[in-house]
Amino acid sequence: MNTIFLKLFGSVLFLFLIVLFPLGFVVQQIFSTYNESHLQEETAELAQQQADLLPLLDERRLGLLVDALSENTAREIALAGSNGEIETSSGVEEFSPAGLGAEGTYQDEASGREYYYAEAEAVSNSFDVTSVYVFSPKHLLGGSMNELLLALIWAGTGSILLALGFTFIAARRLTSPLRSMEKAARQMATGNLNVQVPASSKDELGSLARSMNELARDLKQFRNTRREFLSNVSHELRTPLSYVQGYSRALKEGWYRSEEEKQQYVHLIHDESHRMTRLINDVFELSKMEEDRFPLAWELVQIENIAEAAVQKIKPQARQKGIDVSFDAEPALPAAAADPMRVEQIFSNILQNAVTYTQEGHIDVKLSRQDKQIWCRFSDTGTGIDEEHLPYIFERFYRTDKSRSRAHGGSGLGLAIARELTELHHGSISVQSRAGQGTSFLIQFPVAEEEEE
Numbered sequence: 001m002n003t004i005f006l007k008l009f010g011s012v013l014f015l016f017l018i019v020l021f022p023l024g025f026v027v028q029q030i031f032s033t034y035n036e037s038h039l040q041e042e043t044a045e046l047a048q049q050q051a052d053l054l055p056l057l058d059e060r061r062l063g064l065l066v067d068a069l070s071e072n073t074a075r076e077i078a079l080a081g082s083n084g085e086i087e088t089s090s091g092v093e094e095f096s097p098a099g100l101g102a103e104g105t106y107q108d109e110a111s112g113r114e115y116y117y118a119e120a121e122a123v124s125n126s127f128d129v130t131s132v133y134v135f136s137p138k139h140l141l142g143g144s145m146n147e148l149l150l151a152l153i154w155a156g157t158g159s160i161l162l163a164l165g166f167t168f169i170a171a172r173r174l175t176s177p178l179r180s181m182e183k184a185a186r187q188m189a190t191g192n193l194n195v196q197v198p199a200s201s202k203d204e205l206g207s208l209a210r211s212m213n214e215l216a217r218d219l220k221q222f223r224n225t226r227r228e229f230l231s232n233v234s235h236e237l238r239t240p241l242s243y244v245q246g247y248s249r250a251l252k253e254g255w256y257r258s259e260e261e262k263q264q265y266v267h268l269i270h271d272e273s274h275r276m277t278r279l280i281n282d283v284f285e286l287s288k289m290e291e292d293r294f295p296l297a298w299e300l301v302q303i304e305n306i307a308e309a310a311v312q313k314i315k316p317q318a319r320q321k322g323i324d325v326s327f328d329a330e331p332a333l334p335a336a337a338a339d340p341m342r343v344e345q346i347f348s349n350i351l352q353n354a355v356t357y358t359q360e361g362h363i364d365v366k367l368s369r370q371d372k373q374i375w376c377r378f379s380d381t382g383t384g385i386d387e388e389h390l391p392y393i394f395e396r397f398y399r400t401d402k403s404r405s406r407a408h409g410g411s412g413l414g415l416a417i418a419r420e421l422t423e424l425h426h427g428s429i430s431v432q433s434r435a436g437q438g439t440s441f442l443i444q445f446p447v448a449e450e451e452e453e
Contacts (some may be wrong), residue, residue, distance in 0.1 A: 009171040016163045024156055036116075039136055043075070043104055044118035046132035051120035054129055058369045075133040076115070081128050090165040092135055104134065113139045117401060181212055193220040228397070235277055237395070240272035282413040286396065289420040296339040296424060300448055303336050303343065303374050304329035304367050310347035311365055317357050318363065325351075329367035334447045336374055342421050343445075346429075349414035350378045350441050358382035361438070372447045373427075385433040393431060394419040418443075 032247035033327055044184055067090065078089040080097050089095060100106070101120040122129045153167045177198070184195045193216050199209035247265040249255075264313070288294040312326045318325045350386045354363045361381030368375050385393060396416045422429045433439035 009167055012167040012171065013163060017160070020156060020159060020163075023061050026167075040103065040116050040118070043116050043134050043136040043138045044120070046073070046075065046136075047118040047120035047132050050134060051122045051132040054122045054132070070115065076137075078133040078135070078263050079122075080131040080133065082130045092133075095133070097131065097133065105138075174205075177201070177209060181209060184212060184216070188216055188219065193217075193223065205298045225395070226261055233283065238336075240276045243272040244269050244276075263322070279413070282417060286413060286420060287415060289417075289424060294424065296342060298339060299338055300335045301338050301340045301343065302333065303338070303376065303445055306340055306343050307365060307367055307376060310351055312345050313348065314351040314355060316403070318358075321355065321358070322360060323355060323358055324362040325365070326362065330369060333367060333369055333374060336425075336445045337448045338445065342423070346418045346421050346443065347376070347378075349418045350443070353414060354378060354380040354382060354439070363383075369447070370444075373444045374447060376443040377440060378443075379438065381438040383438055384418060384435045384437050385431070386435045390431060390433060394429070 076089070076091040078086050078092055078095050078097075080086055086095055086097070091111075095106070095108070095120070100117075103116070107113070107115045108115065115137055117133055117135045120132045120134075123134055180197050184197045187195045195216060197209040197212050198399045199206045199213065247269050251262065251265055251269075256265060258435075285294070307329070308327055311325055314371075317327050324359075351363070358380045359382070363378070363380045366377045366379075368377075389398075394415050396413055419429050422443055422445075428444045430442050432442075433441065
């Protein structure tokens with residue numbers, strides 16, 4: 001099974017083995033070199049000891065020395081006289097010191113064994129022995145090396161078993177969250193957006209799990225919003241379409257009693273078709289804004305001039321309802337980089353809402369500068385908005401009172417468009433309101449930088 005667990009497990013184990021085997025080889029070589037050097041030193045020391053003992057021995061004891069060294073230490077000894085010939089030897093046959101150095105290796109042709117040998121000069125004695133040669137068989141290294149090799153094998157086997165256990169546990173712990181995420185992703189792909197991935201850790205895996213949970217929530221919200229959006233669009237189009245179909249049929253069939261009633265039907269058809277056109281245009285503009293396909297005609301503008309123009313345009317409608325509209329702007333406000341037509345659209349949408357939901361009282365528009373921003377505050381004494389609705393009023397088609405809102409007309413997209421346009425201008429929009437006490441919108445635009453000017 002080609003899983004990330006097996007890949008991770010195999011990779012870690014492979015890396016461990018890559019490190020373990022070369023390390024074992026290096027250790028074996030170090031010990032081998034050490035043992036060889038130690039054996040050579042030991043052979044040289046033993047040769048010197050035997051040479052120092054010669055003055056203390058008689059002829060009988062000399063033979064015992066040679067035999068005892070061979071029997072008790074598994075080493076061989078040879079004594080050379082002043083003529084360079086071997087006087088006596090414990091087991092090294094046909095040994096000739098001629099041409100040999102003070103120490104080195106020697107192979108006995110008779111037995112085929114290899115030796116490390118060392119020479120020590122003998123002090124004055126009665127045996128005419130001038131040199132003592134001690135031979136240490138190389139096979140003495142084999143026992144210690146076999147023990148070392150066995151120890152390395154056991155240590156390596158134990159290390160591999162520990163590595164297997166550690167790697168297995170670590171791989172399971174690392175891949176368990178990934179398996180949970182993979183399972184959750186499959187469920188999300190099938191439409192189950194209620195799935196939650198455990199996110200207990202604070203590392204990258206925990207962050208990824210929390211991101212997946214947020215993604216699931218966003219997708220769920222998007223799906224609900226899309227469903228509601230389609231429902232709202234169909235409803236908003238169905239109402240004017242039913243009017244258009246009904247009154248156009250009335251005109252076609254001649255179901256009117258006078259010319260005045262006929263003109264009334266024509267005006268209703270015109271108004272409802274205009275309403276549909278405005279709705280479609282608003283939806284189209286919103287979709288372009290959200291997909292970053294909404295070009296703005298940037299230029300340096302005076303925000304107070306645009307706001308005053310929007311106020312002047314809304315005043316006749318407000319005057320018909322007996323609403324007073326005031327405008328106040330700080331002198332010498334700085335310029336801002338903006339699209340004047342779209343900024344006026346923002347202000348018009350806010351003011352239109354204010355007039356629509358204000359039955360009496362006043363609407364105040366105030367502009368001021370705060371640090372590097374221009375603050376535009378729109379306050380009214382209208383019906384206000386309940387606190388529970390405030391987080392959602394900038395969503396498409398969201399209505400705090402659906403029955404009353406539909407009676408006022410409109411596409412239900414004015415505030416959503418205002419927010420999107422404000423953000424495209426690198427600004428922000430917020431709202432404060434209390435039911436029965438009016439509403440206040442605050443729009444903030446950044447002041448133009450010097451290089452923009």
